[in-house]
Amino acid sequence: MIAHTPTPPYYAVIFTSMRTIHDDGYSDTANRMLELASTMPGFLGVESARKDVGITVSYWDSLEAIRAWRQHPDHIHAQNEGRGKWYVSFTTRICRVEAESSFLCQSAKK
Amino acid sequence: MIAHTPTPPYYAVIFTSMRTIHDDGYSDTANRMLELASTMPGFLGVESARKDVGITVSYWDSLEAIRAWRQHPDHIHAQNEGRGKWYVSFTTRICRVEAESSFLCQSAKK
Numbered sequence: 424m425i426a427h428t429p430t431p432p433y434y435a436v437i438f439t440s441m442r443t444i445h446d447d448g449y450s451d452t453a454n455r456m457l458e459l460a461s462t463m464p465g466f467l468g469v470e471s472a473r474k475d476v477g478i479t480v481s482y483w484d485s486l487e488a489i490r491a492w493r494q495h496p497d498h499i500h501a502q503n504e505g506r507g508k509w510y511v512s513f514t515t516r517i518c519r520v521e522a523e524s525s526f527l528c529q530s531a532k533k
Numbered sequence: 534m535i536a537h538t539p540t541p542p543y544y545a546v547i548f549t550s551m552r553t554i555h556d557d558g559y560s561d562t563a564n565r566m567l568e569l570a571s572t573m574p575g576f577l578g579v580e581s582a583r584k585d586v587g588i589t590v591s592y593w594d595s596l597e598a599i600r601a602w603r604q605h606p607d608h609i610h611a612q613n614e615g616r617g618k619w620y621v622s623f624t625t626r627i628c629r630v631e632a633e634s635s636f637l638c639q640s641a642k643k
Contacts, residue, residue, distance in 0.1 A: 424586040425549050425624050435547065435628055437590055439535045439580050443638075470549050472582040476534040480547055480588060506636055514535050514635045518545055518628035525624045526616055528553075 426468025426482055431520045433467060434483045439476060440513035449509045452501050463492050482520070489517060536578025536592055541630045543577055544593045549586060550623035559619045562611050573602050592630070599627060 442449070460466055460481060465488025471479040483489045492498060505513075552559070570576055570591060575598025581589040593599045602608060615623075 424551060425622060428624075428626075431626075435626065437545065437547070437630075439590070441534060470586055470588055472584045472586050472588045474582045474584055476580055476582050478580055478582045478588045478590060480549070480590075506638070510636065510638065511641050512535060512635070512637045514538075514633060516538075516541075516545065516630050517632040518630045520547075520626050520628045522627040523624060525622070526620065527622045528616070528620065531621050 424470070425525075426470050426480075428467050428482050428520070428523065429484075431523050433520050434486060434489055435518045435520050436481045436483065436489055437516040437518060438479045438481075438513060439516075440479075441476060441511040442473075443509055443511055445508055447508055448504070452504065456498060456501050459495065459497060460492060463495070464488055465491070486517070534580070535635075536580050536590075538577050538592050538630070538633065539594075541633050543630050544596060544599055545628045545630050546591045546593065546599055547626040547628060548589045548591070548623060549626075550589075551586060551621040552583075553619055553621055555618060557618055558614070562614065566608060566611050569605065569607060570602060573605070574598055575601070596627070 457469060457471075460469065465484040467482035467484055469479065469481045471477070483492070567579060567581075570579065575594040577592035577594055579589065579591045581587070593602070
């Protein structure tokens with residue numbers, strides 16, 4: 424559930440969204456896009472949660488990899504569907520990850 | 534729910550976590566930390582969602598602001614409580630936001 428990413432630097436796309444009440448194919452497309460993203464060159468992992476607001480963070484090894492994913496024809500089609508019926512609003516932020524630290528509780532290590 | 538942030542560059546802290554089943558003061562502390570963070574110099578906004586995994590992204594105007602927040606005594610106390618009882622695992626990523634774009638559907642603009 425928490426992405427295992429390499430030593431920084433690498434890149435993150437933070438996609439924060441407010442949904443409409445209509446599913447209308449959303450879940451299928453969202454799952455398909457996650458699967459497709461994971462096959463793209465430079466994909467490092469993804470984390471996603473929704474409660475009121477939805478946050479999906481995908482991790483990539485370069486800006487070029489992010490650009491290629493944003494321009495994939497199936498993804499462009501999904502983006503257009505999203506603007507048309509699934510999202511009230513969203514913000515996309517492209518970031519360079521500069522530092523990372525993790526914690527795993529002792530009992531989970533056993 | 535979606536943070537209104539300034540024109541990049543600015544900074545983001547992506548905190549992704551897996552919770553234990555115990556509340557034991559978690560909700561109160563989490564809310565108190567969000568309130569406290571919002572009073573810190575350089576705080577720009579926060580977005581948070583949980584479903585299986587929890588993702589909280591806070592936005593800051595500088596690395597110095599992030600450092601001051603991480604070192605606030607009340608926050609350090611909460612971090613220690615978190616490691617002791619609330620989190621199975623977590624990853625913190627510090628990022629420089631390099632680009633941002635937003636969408637607001639036509640009917641929401643009216």
